[in-house]
């Protein structure tokens with residue numbers, strides 16, 4: 001079985017299990033939390049294409065997510081656009097923004113890409129929070145163009161409330177599942193395609209890759225553009241699902257939480273980010289009661305993972321299975 | 337028209353002239369061997385031909401087309417393939433994937449890469465692996481390879497690009513006698529298939545055996561250019577580079593090469 005077939009099969013199994021989960025769990029809380037998992041996992045699966053597969057240290061993904069969320073919310077709020085149109089529009093704007101960022105990063109390497117992309121998202125955050133000029137005057141008072149500190153609410157939803165009543169969250173759950181499944185399928189296709197090969201070659205050795213005909217500029221732009229679509233769409237769905245979009249989506253702790261998912265799960269593999277998202281969300285949930293110690297706990301998990309498992313959980317699984325297969329394989333050799 | 341023509345190429349690193357006003361032509365089908373002491377500017381010359389470094393002045397012409405300002409990627413697609421002096425590779429990729437990168441991207445520009453590998457490309461990868469004898473280990477990761485196989489893998493990658501001109505920078509540096517013979521056989525067959533080759537090498541046995549013409553560089557300038565037999569008769573070459581003992585050895589090797597050629601002819 002090729003690696004691609006194996007990953008597609010795993011994706012199918014995952015989707016099937018997730019389809020049944022609301023029926024099995026029955027708890028509203030666990031269903032809505034899993035919907036959030038779908039959103040964060042979508043972001044990190046796409047981020048992994050840039051960070052893990054292509055080796056570009058871009059921190060832009062959170063800003064792209066926020067752009068998708070804001071565009072969706074603003075279209076709904078100001079123009080009354082249907083969410084079914086506003087969401088893909090948010091994704092497309094995220095793609096355009098990402099290509100522009102990719103162009104700006106073309107001549108930068110390593111940590112400088114991280115600095116530039118982090119700056120962009122923090123500048124957006126500051127611009128939104130500090131904008132106090134009223135753009136419109138809703139009954140509640142004053143609304144800055146980008147929503148200011150409070151952000152946007154009541155800009156529309158996907159219609160599940162009318163259709164399913166109090167069970168609307170189930171509708172959102174399945175939309176989230178569809179989103180993540182599509183994002184994983186997309187990532188599998190990219191990783192196992194010639195384009196994924198170019199990204200991995202560039203990550204391993206950019207000079208040698210250029211000497212073998214791989215054009216770094218072109219493929220860096222491709223990966224910035226491609227990875228932004230589902231990231232923006234995840235932001236758009238986040239907006240619709242929570243019903244509120246505020247500057248917190250740009251915040252630095254939020255960025256670190258997502259980055260930790262990739263690091264804990266394992267950089268550069270198809271399933272690492274998904275595993276990391278599960279582990280960190282469960283850990284976050286278990287430490288809910290700990291108050292301030294929760295951040296310390298998260299920090300400890302992150303440090304522990306980096307020190308003990310530099311290749312993340314997926315790397316650990318791989319070396320374990322290799323070790324288990326090892327004795328069996330050498331026994332088979334002897335038997336010959 | 338020569339296949340490759342370097343005209344007055346010069347590379348200055350600050351006040352250091354790594355290559356200085358060097359000109360030479362290369363006809364299709366030739367094998368040019370370049371020797372010279374460490375720091376003579378051999379690798380720098382390759383960097384300028386394959387585009388990793390910009391020339392300070394002068395021009396590089398391939399098949400009548402000035403490629404001096406072309407990017408390394410553009411030069412690949414123009415028909416130039418370089419094998420690096422250091423052991424370079426895509427460590428996290430398998431051997432097959434290493435060669436696949438070159439076969440898929442190295443021949444012509446790809447506007448938008450597809451989602452499948454065309455079977456013709458897969459065939460070319462297999463053929464390149466066979467030409468260097470790595471086909472049985474194709475699915476191993478490149479990081480685990482011993483030095484000799486890394487050198488062969490780099491050559492396989494270059495061959496998968498179906499180059500008109502192959503640049504080899506010290507392809508047998510650090511190898512044992514047997515391994516040197518193994519690489520010589522591979523390169524000999526490539527040259528016999530009609531690929532034009534420029535090779536840099538300190539191992540005189542390898543250089544003399546394969547080259548139809550030899551050029552010795554010293555301080556970025558041409559010290560000698562001619563056939564291998566003339567090397568040991570050139571006092572400057574013996575003094576600066578070969579030394580007396582090696583000079584006699586080279587004379588013997590060159591004589592052996594002449595005889596071999598007569599037998600073949």
Ligand SMILES: Nc1ncnc2c1ncn2[C@@H]1O[C@H](COP(=O)(O)OP(=O)(O)O)[C@@H](O)[C@H]1O
Pocket residue numbers: 349352354372373374375376377378379380381
């Ligand atoms: N990037 C560089 N910057 C400064 N000096 C360099 C650089 N690359 C090479 N050199 C110098 O240029 C000279 C020629 O180097 P090189 O072409 O590597 O020699 P060779 O391959 O013949 O041993 C050496 O003196 C080397 O130190």
Ligand SMILES: [Mg+2]
Pocket residue numbers: 378379380421
């Ligand atoms: Mg050198």
